[in-house]
Amino acid sequence: MNISEKILAAASGKDQVKPGEIVEAKVDMAMVNDITGPLAIQAFRKIGVKKVWDKEKIVMVLDHQVPADTTKSAELHKIMREFAKEQGLPFLYDVGFGGICHQVMVEKGHVRPGELIVGADSHTCTYGALGAFATGIGSTEMAAVFATGKLWLRVPSSIRINVKGRFKRFVTPKDLILHLVGNLGSDGAIYKAIEFAGPTITSMSVGGRMTLCNMTVEMGAKTGIIEPDETTFAYVEARTDKSFMILGSDSDAKYEKKIEMDVDDLEPQIACPHSVDNVKKVREVEGVEIDQAFIGSCTNGRLEDLEIAAEILKGRKVSRGVRLIITPASQEVYMHALQWGILETMVKAGAYITSPTCGACFGGHMGLLANGEVCISTSNRNFVGRMGSPDAKIYLASPATVAASAIAGKIIDPRDFWEAKY
Amino acid sequence: MRIQGLAIVYGDNVNTDLIIPSKYLTTLDPMELASHAMEGLDRDFAKKAEKGVILVAGRNFGCGSSREQAPIALKYAGVRCVIADSFARIFYRNAINIGLPVLECQGISGHIDDGDILEVYLEDGRIINRSKNETFTAIPLPDFILQILSDGGLIEHLKKRMGGKG
Numbered sequence: 001m002n003i004s005e006k007i008l009a010a011a012s013g014k015d016q017v018k019p020g021e022i023v024e025a026k027v028d029m030a031m032v033n034d035i036t037g038p039l040a041i042q043a044f045r046k047i048g049v050k051k052v053w054d055k056e057k058i059v060m061v062l063d064h065q066v067p068a069d070t071t072k073s074a075e076l077h078k079i080m081r082e083f084a085k086e087q088g089l090p091f092l093y094d095v096g097f098g099g100i101c102h103q104v105m106v107e108k109g110h111v112r113p114g115e116l117i118v119g120a121d122s123h124t125c126t127y128g129a130l131g132a133f134a135t136g137i138g139s140t141e142m143a144a145v146f147a148t149g150k151l152w153l154r155v156p157s158s159i160r161i162n163v164k165g166r167f168k169r170f171v172t173p174k175d176l177i178l179h180l181v182g183n184l185g186s187d188g189a190i191y192k193a194i195e196f197a198g199p200t201i202t203s204m205s206v207g208g209r210m211t212l213c214n215m216t217v218e219m220g221a222k223t224g225i226i227e228p229d230e231t232t233f234a235y236v237e238a239r240t241d242k243s244f245m246i247l248g249s250d251s252d253a254k255y256e257k258k259i260e261m262d263v264d265d266l267e268p269q270i271a272c273p274h275s276v277d278n279v280k281k282v283r284e285v286e287g288v289e290i291d292q293a294f295i296g297s298c299t300n301g302r303l304e305d306l307e308i309a310a311e312i313l314k315g316r317k318v319s320r321g322v323r324l325i326i327t328p329a330s331q332e333v334y335m336h337a338l339q340w341g342i343l344e345t346m347v348k349a350g351a352y353i354t355s356p357t358c359g360a361c362f363g364g365h366m367g368l369l370a371n372g373e374v375c376i377s378t379s380n381r382n383f384v385g386r387m388g389s390p391d392a393k394i395y396l397a398s399p400a401t402v403a404a405s406a407i408a409g410k411i412i413d414p415r416d417f418w419e420a421k422y
Numbered sequence: 423m424r425i426q427g428l429a430i431v432y433g434d435n436v437n438t439d440l441i442i443p444s445k446y447l448t449t450l451d452p453m454e455l456a457s458h459a460m461e462g463l464d465r466d467f468a469k470k471a472e473k474g475v476i477l478v479a480g481r482n483f484g485c486g487s488s489r490e491q492a493p494i495a496l497k498y499a500g501v502r503c504v505i506a507d508s509f510a511r512i513f514y515r516n517a518i519n520i521g522l523p524v525l526e527c528q529g530i531s532g533h534i535d536d537g538d539i540l541e542v543y544l545e546d547g548r549i550i551n552r553s554k555n556e557t558f559t560a561i562p563l564p565d566f567i568l569q570i571l572s573d574g575g576l577i578e579h580l581k582k583r584m585g586g587k588g
Binding site for chain 1: 434435437439440443444445447448449450462481482485486487488489490491508509510511512515516519520564566575576577580581584
């Protein structure tokens with residue numbers, strides 16, 4: 001069996017499972033945020049069960065519209081706080097204590113290898129970076145998990161993507177995942193698990209792995225997953241005392257498809273409007289003028305993302321007419337970026353730093369776009385209307401490409417930028 | 423279960439932001455959500471759907487967010503069933519859980535036009551286009567999903583199973 005099958009077999013108390021089989025599985029952790037949580041709470045109350053199945057296994061994070069931007073969202077936040085209090089939930093990450101739900105889940109040690117984790121957010125697949133089987137579900141389904149701790153799941157078939165080679169300077173895991181989404185298409189992996197393996201993955205940081213797994217849902221995948229290794233263990237053990245299972249894929253494990261990939265010659269990639277799979281080389285769209293640049297989100301708001309952006313921004317100024325919005329993914333990221341002088345470099349360059357939130361990626365709270373405006377963003381979706389006006393255009397790229405473009409005032413390959421010494 | 427209605431047809435990759443834009447997610451009122459259904463794609467949708475329709479779409483319907491507000495908006499706007507070439511998985515699950523029937527039928531979007539009269543039988547996945555006298559077979563739903571749908575969604579289904587005991 002491969003790692004996904006092993007986790008689902010263990011979670012459903014079976015020796016073996018096969019793709020296509022429907023299992024009833026026990027959930028190890030469940031997560032909701034302020035967009036999906038209130039609806040889940042409302043549905044939970046309708047079931048008529050008084051207590052959640054296990055208060056230690058539920059995590060609630062306020063991240064989409066924080067601090068509350070309208071009275072309506074304030075009311076939704078209140079529903080979550082009251083529910084946490086009533087149920088005695090120990091893990092409610094409120095304003096000032098958390099950040100973006102997926103970053104918080106991983107950082108606070110709520111994700112362990114071998115676990116089955118569900119979250120009421122489509123990017124829950126991010127946790128595959130630590131060798132967990134994690135997938136997004138809706139609010140009503142989450143209410144059922146709150147009540148029973150169980151969920152039916154169809155065992156997915158898996159695609160194994162074996163990656164070798166070394167990234168060139170200013171080429172990042174974001175460029176790799178954009179390239180793969182472009183090749184496989186936005187429905188290329190519906191219902192499937194994508195398993196990343198190979199020397200490039202093994203030498204990648206946990207942050208880079210999170211970026212890869214985060215965007216597997218943009219191909220329709222149920223999850224993205226990476227076998228845990230020494231890097232995983234070091235990360236997890238530093239953040240939780242809880243024990244976990246070490247599961248990996250057998251050498252004769254079955255896959256629907258195997259893809260070989262070499263990143264030696266990979267160039268910076270960009271997803272053009274209005275589809276995540278409309279991917280080109282950055283060089284092919286160089287020169288497109290931008291109004292806004294956004295560095296943040298659960299895809300690329302981590303410390304290493306801010307670091308590479310700061311390297312480019314250092315001693316330079318954001319182009320006149322461009323708004324550069326930078327949002328650290330969590331309080332922890334924010335604090336380190338502060339202590340290490342990264343934020344100072346960014347502010348001096350003219351960046352607008354926000355507190356940790358989904359922010360501009362979600363398009364409901366801040367950093368919205370007007371008619372005809374163009375934004376280059378490190379986030380994961382460029383759907384029509386995602387960040388405000390349906391007549392705006394969103395390009396998706398790596399933090400290096402976004403930072404370089406913010407200085408240049410137009411889309412630019414960060415390598416060309418570096419050579420031109422803006 | 424037999425479902426009947428006029429078809430409304432859309433293309434591939436209709437995402438959840440188009441079905442219900444982020445700015446409306448601060449309400450829990452299903453009728454308010456319904457008034458903005460499909461607003462990102464078709465401003466007249468709420469009016470068209472009022473009398474009860476069957477939504478037909480291409481590949482990857484409902485891709486994007488896990489927001490359950492998307493199928494809720496469709497259901498309360500008057501959509502009785504969604505038929506698509508393929509669905510994004512979270513949308514598919516959400517629709518069933520809130521009691522909105524969904525059927526997957528490869529290539530269906532190329533055979534149905536706006537305004538066709540459709541008749542759908544969930545048990546065996548039969549889709550009859552009365553306007554064109556054509557019959558298609560979708561992938562039939564497993565029994566446990568039919569049970570959730572006939573109970574009116576997962577919450578009603580669980581209430582029955584758990585007997586409302588805490």
